[in-house]
Amino acid sequence: MPSIDDIATTFESATRTLSLAGRTVLPVDTNPVPAAWDHVTKIDPEEDKKLPLLFPLYLQHTGALEVGGSKDVTGQNTEETLELVAGRPRPAIQEPSGVRQVTERTREQADYFAVPQVLNGDTEAIVGTLGSGIEYLREELGPSYLEDKLPIPLGDGLERRIVSLFSAWTLQEAVFEAYIIMNLDSAAAREASVTEDDLLSPRAAKQRAMVAETVLESEIVYLEYSGTFGGEEAEAILEDVSEALSWSRLWYGGGLDSRENVQAVLEAGADAVVVGNVFHEIADEEAELCADAVEELSPDATRSDVEDWVSTAIDVEESSAAEYLSTIPSLSNPTARAREYLVATIEATLAFEELAGALEGEVTTADELQTALDDRELPGEVELDSVLDGGPESFPRELVFGLLVDRLDIDADRLPVEHISVA
Numbered sequence: 001m002p003s004i005d006d007i008a009t010t011f012e013s014a015t016r017t018l019s020l021a022g023r024t025v026l027p028v029d030t031n032p033v034p035a036a037w038d039h040v041t042k043i044d045p046e047e048d049k050k051l052p053l054l055f056p057l058y059l060q061h062t063g064a065l066e067v068g069g070s071k072d073v074t075g076q077n078t079e080e081t082l083e084l085v086a087g088r089p090r091p092a093i094q095e096p097s098g099v100r101q102v103t104e105r106t107r108e109q110a111d112y113f114a115v116p117q118v119l120n121g122d123t124e125a126i127v128g129t130l131g132s133g134i135e136y137l138r139e140e141l142g143p144s145y146l147e148d149k150l151p152i153p154l155g156d157g158l159e160r161r162i163v164s165l166f167s168a169w170t171l172q173e174a175v176f177e178a179y180i181i182m183n184l185d186s187a188a189a190r191e192a193s194v195t196e197d198d199l200l201s202p203r204a205a206k207q208r209a210m211v212a213e214t215v216l217e218s219e220i221v222y223l224e225y226s227g228t229f230g231g232e233e234a235e236a237i238l239e240d241v242s243e244a245l246s247w248s249r250l251w252y253g254g255g256l257d258s259r260e261n262v263q264a265v266l267e268a269g270a271d272a273v274v275v276g277n278v279f280h281e282i283a284d285e286e287a288e289l290c291a292d293a294v295e296e297l298s299p300d301a302t303r304s305d306v307e308d309w310v311s312t313a314i315d316v317e318e319s320s321a322a323e324y325l326s327t328i329p330s331l332s333n334p335t336a337r338a339r340e341y342l343v344a345t346i347e348a349t350l351a352f353e354e355l356a357g358a359l360e361g362e363v364t365t366a367d368e369l370q371t372a373l374d375d376r377e378l379p380g381e382v383e384l385d386s387v388l389d390g391g392p393e394s395f396p397r398e399l400v401f402g403l404l405v406d407r408l409d410i411d412a413d414r415l416p417v418e419h420i421s422v423a
């Protein structure tokens, strides 16, 4: 009679064979990273990188929101950013660059967990940090998660096995991003100790991508030029790497800000583009624009007044809003959308200023503020509700409440609005 170990071994071997067939010969796509994502927006939780006020308007057109960065990222600012953006309106991926950015809360908030592994960096960036991450899952996050969830203690042995299952499951559920970092002048290159000697030719990049797909089983191979556009060099790498991959998705990120540079990397073989800086630049741009609008426009300016003002205040075609929207392959007429979203943002700001002015000195507690907002149409509410499909909680209400709590210096729990441009 076969032992339980024999049965388990046979089962494991059959599962592996099926998984291998799914990756190679069967006409099915078993990669958990949706092929439909051809555009991903990378959102950095660090303090200096802000979100546009009506960010869901912009994010409705992207495939997924990837939350992470290489500098000044913490568990707390990651939780805050995920609290704001996850599901608004697209799924969120947490991409940690350090172990302690992962918390119980971020695991609950994010729909996907993406672990970077750098194919051309130092050992720390391929196995070192990952090793401390697994240790952290087993020895800290797992036990504290279990303590929160278990109604009664189960005894040391069983608890240890459940914790080990928790960390194995977390990694099983994770998607791995095999990075090839090619811009030496980026935080990502510094983080992963990528030097001149580590830069790869297209052929070497292709060979490492093959290791990622077949041995490391990385769901994503990520050509990273963070902060700069890789141009022809990147295209040559994408051409070679894309020929070699059949299961892993090939992502390109770095310096994208126009339809042309997006088309170039997609045509060279990228499955998806990742856009970071230019999204945050929308927030900086609108903060200035809104400050000017508050100075120059009357609070009861009509939409057509605002549209006219926008036409004189900014060259919309050259704006960061239009640049970001132009990176979304499926979106037609990005300039017209940018104009529409900028106008909506200014209208919302003018209405917010008027509301804040009316409530100043009138309300001093959270309850009073809540009552004052009930049954009133709030700035940005119509636009945001049309994108967010209602849902049980009203995001525009929470947003305006949070911004007013800050403005009126009220003591109350609120959304982490400090990540929003105009706060």
Ligand SMILES: CC(C)=CCC/C(C)=C/CC/C(C)=C/CC/C(C)=C/COP(=O)(O)OP(=O)(O)O
Pocket (backbone or CB within 6 Å): 042, 068, 069, 070, 071, 096, 097, 098, 099, 102, 115, 116, 117, 118, 124, 125, 126, 129, 130, 133, 134, 136, 137, 179, 186, 187, 188, 189, 191, 192, 226, 227, 276
């Ligand atoms: C398993 C657990 C709990 C955690 C995983 C912890 C790991 C393995 C983190 C990976 C650390 C690592 C290899 C970082 C490399 C740097 C990197 C690729 C960062 C991502 O780039 P961006 O942050 O988007 O780049 P910029 O900041 O330059 O824009």
Ligand SMILES: O=P(O)(O)OC[C@@H](O)CO
Pocket (backbone or CB within 6 Å): 042, 188, 224, 225, 226, 227, 228, 252, 253, 254, 255, 256, 274, 275, 276, 277, 278
């Ligand atoms: O910020 P940018 O240059 O758009 O790069 C996006 C992303 O690849 C960074 O990890």
